[in-house]
Amino acid sequence: ADGIGLFRSEFLFMEKADMSEESQFAAYKQVLETAKEKTVTIRTLDCGGDKIIKSPDIIQESEKNPLLGWRAIRFTLDNTDLFKTQLRALYRASAFGNLKIMFPLISCHEQVMSVLKLVKEVQNQLAKENIPYNKDVPLGIMIETPAAALVSDALAKYVDFFSIGSNDLIQYVMACDRGNEKVSYLYEPLNPAILQLISITVKNAHKNKISCSLCGEMGSDPNNALILVGLGVDEISLSTGKLLEIRKLLQNTNKKDLEVLAQ
Ligand code: PEP
Numbered sequence: 001a002d003g004i005g006l007f008r009s010e011f012l013f014m015e016k017a018d019m020s021e022e023s024q025f026a027a028y029k030q031v032l033e034t035a036k037e038k039t040v041t042i043r044t045l046d047c048g049g050d051k052i053i054k055s056p057d058i059i060q061e062s063e064k065n066p067l068l069g070w071r072a073i074r075f076t077l078d079n080t081d082l083f084k085t086q087l088r089a090l091y092r093a094s095a096f097g098n099l100k101i102m103f104p105l106i107s108c109h110e111q112v113m114s115v116l117k118l119v120k121e122v123q124n125q126l127a128k129e130n131i132p133y134n135k136d137v138p139l140g141i142m143i144e145t146p147a148a149a150l151v152s153d154a155l156a157k158y159v160d161f162f163s164i165g166s167n168d169l170i171q172y173v174m175a176c177d178r179g180n181e182k183v184s185y186l187y188e189p190l191n192p193a194i195l196q197l198i199s200i201t202v203k204n205a206h207k208n209k210i211s212c213s214l215c216g217e218m219g220s221d222p223n224n225a226l227i228l229v230g231l232g233v234d235e236i237s238l239s240t241g242k243l244l245e246i247r248k249l250l251q252n253t254n255k256k257d258l259e260v261l262a263q
């Protein structure tokens, strides 16, 4: 692999209660050191929805519509102490490898502004304490709501990269619970509605000179991977078991042919 495309930080806390800065710092540092010069894209906490965290630091009430509710960036922007602790741990670890940070479930410009303000606060505090960190860590947002895809031209002005979260994007575009078998026939990665939104997002990223990767399960299917490259996606984050198969497939194709296929 060229790097790690999606480190789901909430998985650190699913079983283990310790969300302290030190414990997070140790985990991020370990993965960055192990990856050496390769990039590691760590996503900030995406709890709520289908991901329930067992930690005394997180109190999540049950909700009628959890997948449309208080999850991911919506939760962390309302729990700024928790969010800043994670950002501090990430920035401290940035001195030990090639880190990218990305933020999940962005729906609007205001959320991006709030995130960037908190990042600045954390950076200023670390500088004041003389703690080394990389101030140029690329900051990206996940495009996994239809709203974010549709306003991606505006959002691209404020971040260094996009990562399309295909699992959620399909769920929210098709209005189809990704875990509900009764409606799974609607959960169709190659539906033209999904492909159009991916195409819009990639074009807006490139227009603004930022990269657009894709994570989630979609890219692990060989047919989907061919179409994604044809649509201009720059990087695909895969299930590890599919990595060699997809790499081999893509090595034997021509980008121009895939563009025609995608059209
Ligand atoms: C996604 O939605 O595609 C994604 C990668 O995030 P998660 O599956 O963790 O929601």
Ligand code: MG
Pocket: 104, 144, 165, 167, 168
């Ligand atoms: Mg997601």
